[in-house]
Amino acid sequence: MKFIHYLEKVSGIDIYGMTSFFIFFSLFLVMFWWAMKADEKLIDEVKNIPLKP
């Protein structure tokens, strides 16, 4: 019994890799897009919250 090529032994394993990559990457793109497009005034307002008393 060898502990190599395990990935192939699990039937349908590729779906896990693909799903995880897809979820992560699409979420990342959406977040990145939002963060870049967000209004400057909103960002300024929120980032200054900690400096209030």
Added chain:
Amino acid sequence: MQVETFYYDNRIVKNFAFATILWGAVGMLVGLLAAVQMYLPAANLGLPITTFGRVRPLHTNAVIFAFVGNGIFMGVYYSLQRLCKTSMFSKTLSAVHFWGWQLIIVAAAVTLLAGYTTGKEYAELEWPIDIAITLIWVVFGVNMFGTILQRREKHLYVAIWFFIATWITVAMLHIVNSFEMPVSLFKSYSWYAGVQDALVQWWYGHNAVAFFLTTPYLGIMYYFLPKAANRPVYSYRLSIIHFWALIFIYIWAGPHHLLYTALPDWAQSLGVVFSIMLIAPSWGGMLNGLFTLRGAWDKVREEPVLKFMVVAITCYGMATFEGPLLSLKSVNAISHFSDWTIAHVHVGALGWNGFLTFGILYWLIPKLYQTNLYSKKLASTHFWIGTVGIVLYAIPMYWAGFTQAMMWKQFTPEGTLAFQFLETVTHIIPLYIVRSVGGLLYLVGVFIMVYNIVKTVKAGSLVAEEAVQAAPLSDDTVVHGKEYWHKWIERRPVQMLVFSFVLVAIGGLLELIPTFLIKSNIPTIAAVKPYTPLELQGRDLYIANGCYVCHSQMIRPFRDEVARYGEYSKAGEFVYDHPFQWGSKRTGPDLARIGNKYPDSWHYNHMLEPQSMSPGSIMPTYAWMLDNPIDTASTPAKIRAMQKLGVPYPEGYDRVANEDLMKQAAGIRAKLEADKIKTPANREIIAMIAYLQRLGTDIKAAPATASVQ
């Protein structure tokens, strides 16, 4: 609009701050004792409660859950009220949270020293304490969410996102990893066995670092760093990307603790890929922290608070660069089981968590007591002593880890191992001594801080209730440019909770489920049988005395390990191991195939006085095992618990198990007697010998019949 007056509760913040300092000092003192025991076995004092196997879990639990835990609550209770412009939701819940957590810490310290442990690292506490932790965590959550929901500030600042993600993820990790079958009030067996237990444990263990030591402290950083530097965070956009990427990726990376083990290869690969990706959000956070100080470096030179924070963030950057590096299989082959890991975690713990906590304490205490810090000079002295302490701690441990791993792997030209295991240990002892000096310096720094803070507190007076005024939250929204969908989450804490949970749950489920569902993940080995009752009792002693802290039971498929310890470990060998005992550090040699390697009398003498069998060994004595009787009264309950977990003991075996136990014990007694050692058969040492002699022998004993399906 009518302005409302309300009060920030500073008393609860003060309580958590003092608890942080107290448990920090205690936890580090215990760590120092453990460090000295590494080169001075006599420092174990020959007592069960002061022996390394019990002291080390106490140290790790104390610094993680007592020191950093209270530090988290201090930071959250201070910042949350101010970020939400409201007092805490309930003073009663705050008090229950505070005192409940301190009681848990005391109960943890007492039970760990008494040997009540589940044997799973950083989750050692037994089931009644696990339940108490869950309840107190819920109290904290209700109090936190109650506060957020009654806020007067429309937007949720990014620090609060980190707090929410921390709360939900820690709850999930703690509950999933703590499933256990109670045997008695203070004894339980892990629900999972072997490979699955290992995967769940390191999914938990890794994310305890991620969601207990990292995300709450990042939230705290995003609040206290702008406060201390008096300027907003460098890039709020970056903090948004940082947050979502970090919580999503972190949850997947756990299997990098199990590279080259019997864990299925696909799970290992998954862990590596996500660990490498982690460097992006981690460094995004670090750079965001450091760039916040752009143009303020002149302040850093004078302000000890900022000095501590800069080193903390730098250490975070170093540790999170090293983490992905260590998860590369080729690097892990060297670092794993060695002191390299110890160096890595202490850069994080002493640098990131410790220094950020100290920085915040120096900033916070004068604010709470409406006075100035007693002495900036002393704080600077603390900073320098602490920094030198970290350097003196980390460098020897990197050196020791690398040296020892290289020695383990070295062969002579004739093809035999170049070094005995013990030679690799004695070689690095000077480095252990320097490490303890580093730890001592760090602790001295803490005591300087205690003096400074006591003096500060005496000079001021606590503002227990700080009056503030703010307008209530209005319904009319100010629209900035286009309204993006993100406000749907960004302004609504419950959605934030749900989304964070969905993200971490996806990661957790996709990582764990395949191992549980797919049979081919753990090929069964016919020769592997359940432990006999005597071996089971011995195994419980092994766990209770923390043997797993220094000895692994996992032979990786490397030439040197196979040459040194025997055939590499197979997933199917651990199917009855509740909990698994693979270990994470080899201070002593691996024990996966120790069975039948030495006669019973060798083990007897070795446990009595390790140095008599292995001159120069740093193992402490376990002499009490020679006198303590085996707790045979617990055998039936243990067998029944194992049966419930699926271990195939015959029906009704619990009633006759003790007969088998005594029969096997008598056999070992007779063998010892043949070697001129007289002992009654019902002593703990007999059970211990039975367990050790069984280890790894199943597939050795019947090589011809061991069929691998």
